[in-house]
Amino acid sequence: MFKKILIANRGEIAVRVIRACRELGVLSVAVYSDVDRASLHVRKADEAYHIGKANATESYLNIEKIVDTATRCGAEAIHPGYGFLSENAKFAQACADAGIKFIGPSPASIDLMGSKTRARREMQRAGIPLVPGTSAGVESYEQAQQTARQIGYPVMLKAAAGGGGKGMRLVHSPEELKPALESAQSEAGGAFGDSEVYLEKAIINPRHIEMQILADEHGNVVYLGERECSLQRRHQKVLEEAPSPIVGAEMRKKMGDVAVRVATAAGYSNAGTIEFLVDENKNFYFLEMNTRLQVEHPVTELITGLDLVHLQIRIASREKLPFQQEEIRIRGHAIECRIYAEDPDNHFFPSPGKITLLLSPSGPGIRRDSGMYEGWTVPLEYDPLLAKLIGYGADRQQAVGRLLRALNEYFVGGIKTNISLFLRILSDPDFQAGKLDTGFLDRLLARETPVSADGNSEIAAIAAGIFAVLDSAPNSSQVSTGTLSPSSNGMAPSTWKKAGRTEALR
Amino acid sequence: MFKKILIANRGEIAVRVIRACRELGVLSVAVYSDVDRASLHVRKADEAYHIGKANATESYLNIEKIVDTATRCGAEAIHPGYGFLSENAKFAQACADAGIKFIGPSPASIDLMGSKTRARREMQRAGIPLVPGTSAGVESYEQAQQTARQIGYPVMLKAAAGGGGKGMRLVHSPEELKPALESAQSEAGGAFGDSEVYLEKAIINPRHIEMQILADEHGNVVYLGERECSLQRRHQKVLEEAPSPIVGAEMRKKMGDVAVRVATAAGYSNAGTIEFLVDENKNFYFLEMNTRLQVEHPVTELITGLDLVHLQIRIASREKLPFQQEEIRIRGHAIECRIYAEDPDNHFFPSPGKITLLLSPSGPGIRRDSGMYEGWTVPLEYDPLLAKLIGYGADRQQAVGRLLRALNEYFVGGIKTNISLFLRILSDPDFQAGKLDTGFLDRLLARETPVSADGNSEIAAIAAGIFAVLDSAPNSSQVSTGTLSPSSNGMAPSTWKKAGRTEALR
Amino acid sequence: MNYEVRIDDKLFHLELDRSEGQWHCKLNGTAINIDAVLTRTNVLSILLEGKAYEIKRELTINGLHLWVGSSHYSAEVRDPRSLRHRKDGTAGNKGPQMLTAAMPGKVVRVLLQEGAQVEAGQGILVVEAMKMQNEIKSPKAGRIQKIMVATSDAVNAGDLVAIVE
């Protein structure tokens, strides 16, 4: 086992990996940019080093600086988390060159899966089911036209180096193809520095289901069951669950076996995820492989009882998998909500700023992986993921009930979050019935926001008055709400922040 | 299913039951005494009613007032939690008389198990293994002398109406018997209003292992596995875990079958616990039955994936158990730490007062059932249990690692807690090896407290200085540490409480 | 104390007094029996005829917000005695409109110039934060009187960025 691990990430995932290190008796090293000095991962780590400016290219994406920091502090391994450098083969290679173990697959596996067209070719060779389409980049409009005609409209254009919906276009008919191809190529070029796009049969309102695998460095590969990730907005996952409401034992075994074959074909080691598209007849097609820990790994942890980060670290230190496929036991149901700093009432615009009040849920069946704390200012430079709230239950219904309960207990003041969106999703009859596809969320959002009909305006009015009385009371350091003027930094005036009367007032 | 349930309790267990109600879509009603208006269970419930003075006999033990409150607010059922009226047959009867469902067993079952001597007689008749001894109260010193000679010294004197170690005496030799008998009778009389004591063979340093059962009102009874509760101080449990490190599948089945027979013989329904003493040869003996939800029920919930409070409510609403014995799957390991407001460095004296700072752990494998919040004043009138921290792991070692990690994240400022005791217990090599018995904790505590040898005095000195600089900085509402004088209520001066500078200072 | 309270678009007249630890409350002239405890800063527990409410208060540049359980209410409190009150957040579509940044970020594009005519809903400039772009749009048809920022400028939430007349 390693003695010291550097975590090349920030936010909730850095905290999550630091916790795993501590649980294993391994020292943890945080790195941070200019705006992250006060972030939770710096508070929680055993060591912490500054690596550059707020802009990620000058800090969390700075390979040289990170590898150098690891070398100088004596870290034997680097955990990349997700995002940032986690799927960067150059980074994995730079670690190896510096004699530092990269906690993840080999650079070759990352490279293979990083190119969607190359991955398609390799997987085709290994006999993995693929969505019909090209396994090489589109060379010309004419070629695209011909392929589209062969596989039949609608078709999907996708960036070979893609991700996050960038360079992706749904094409319903021949006349849409040309402009779509051009804009997809241009967008892919802008986003990834690589304008290659390829063409697939479009599956309309598919389910997005993925399979978690673990592979050690001794050739053992197992699958840990699937996750249903169909709830997406702009091709970004919002809520994930395990198991999928439509996957039974037989289908799980089939998908799991395919996932193991994918990993084996890719010479894969460590934790990885094989994404599948599933059509209405439960046919599943290989979509891509994510060569890292996923944001949504906790739902798999809850239904299997395993700790994926512990296992990642053990695998990287060349331990063998401590169990065989038939020992893995799936029990119960888990659902994850991604809590973002964004405003669901205003086009999901990001909402960085200072967290002035934080009430966090806990209790039975609730896991909270968070990177925030009261008093912390959410920086505007990074992904707005603040925390993940995961509910577990003996069955899906209980998991939903517990999450609804916990979401009602959750309060983040000072910034906007999407907590209210999850209350809507989890209360939705279709969601509760397990009727999910990738179009679900757009349809939900297109419906009118239900007016808060709980009729508590009277209570709100009385509360507003009581706060005003308390503010104006002698011996109170709080200023009256009547005299407050908005300050320029998006937060309450500083006199307000200093207020702290907490005694009972009855 | 009920529409509204009253919770006749306070603290963490009231919050836990309120959460279960909310998860099931049932309205919850809290009751509170004079000093509990600001307590968490009042904040979290749908309704809350004042029931009397701080003294529990005038509030949480006031049967008439509680039943009357339930009737008036239209509650169809009452959950008694643990402690207070939870094992009071009169209360269960009063509920029934008022047409309110008591969420627990029948008054007759409570009565039977409430008298340890009567329970022994009934269980003897049902062929349950008992510690050798009398099954009737000791009638005279001579009779006690004769019985003790028959079963052999050492013997244990116990109060028939007993609990919590009151009226209990270990007798090593004939000459100790007379004074021990007299003092046990007097103590039992004082504590329970019933001076009856009985005599058992003393098992030295036994393990204390209990079996959770569930029985519906249609004759179905299942067991949910055992809990190891050997870590006790003054006969009070401190840390519990499941499964027991010494119980294998075969022994579990044997104990479980006996537990089911005990419940059946007692005509039992709802959740209950059968306590066993286990000697060095793994022989187990029926000790008593707790006719309520246990404080430590979460460890069973984590290894079975079930929610005992949901099931209690479902059973009380006359649903059938939703599973059979063979469907219950035990997976992983769970350990619970009872966080008390008490001072481990000063004879575990209670430490009520205001919580001035609260940092709570979360993350993988950590469940926290808490009744406290920052700013709350822990009242001095009740049991000092503040919260329960429960760690789950794929195996015992992982559960221990996660708990140690979480305990290091836990900070309760303003009052003393026993968090440091758990850090000692969980780091102890004997504990880690699973070598537990009821004498473990006394032996640990008898050893010198390890001096904090982490050598961080320098950091502490620098931090003390930095705090002083920040306090004295202009625009700060904090007073200097140099001028602070202790206030009379055991807490920091109120100017201190109002301090709230939280901006970055680098 | 007398207050005028606006909750979303409802107006309430509120009389509140505290004596001997008891609140006396009249809402629109009707006496209401309440019991209130501030459990921690900005978190109030109110009991009203047995019903328990947890109310959170939030103060942002967009004004005062109250959360009763998970339901959100925007609020405004006026103390008629003192005549002090919060300025209105939005003053209708008449007269010059002040456009402010809804979030802190960086100006990545200025789409129109001073003096240009705009339609209601037309974008004037684009602010980026957290990898997301936010187009600041004109609330009404009119003419851009002034643009206060340029490409690459950093803005804070609430900063005035343009005026449409």
Add this chain to the structure above:
Amino acid sequence: MNYEVRIDDKLFHLELDRSEGQWHCKLNGTAINIDAVLTRTNVLSILLEGKAYEIKRELTINGLHLWVGSSHYSAEVRDPRSLRHRKDGTAGNKGPQMLTAAMPGKVVRVLLQEGAQVEAGQGILVVEAMKMQNEIKSPKAGRIQKIMVATSDAVNAGDLVAIVE
């Protein structure tokens, strides 16, 4: 700023200055390169040569306490310039001893009377809270000069309950 800091039984001389957002620190004359951020009230994050420390501060009637991670240190800070400092908690066993309640509670028994002789460690009165009884004992052999409380009295933590001379 110069401070005398006592941590448990060790004394430190500390020089601290802040300029341009940087701390300059000398501990017992040795310059130390630290980086400190107050993350929230009473919670300090310090980096010292890469090592990260989370320090919690607690102020109770028993004085100032610091927690470095999970390790507890009692502390005392003196600012020589101002000559203000905390009074010593315990002043040795010489002279009259003030006995204070260690916890809030109710006096359930007074075991000795004013004027009585006591041994070191002998109980003088019993305070009950949370179902636990706490015997307040004499820290030295001597005579009870005064007892300030009677049976059934409520006491707060830190209240003076007796004096032994």
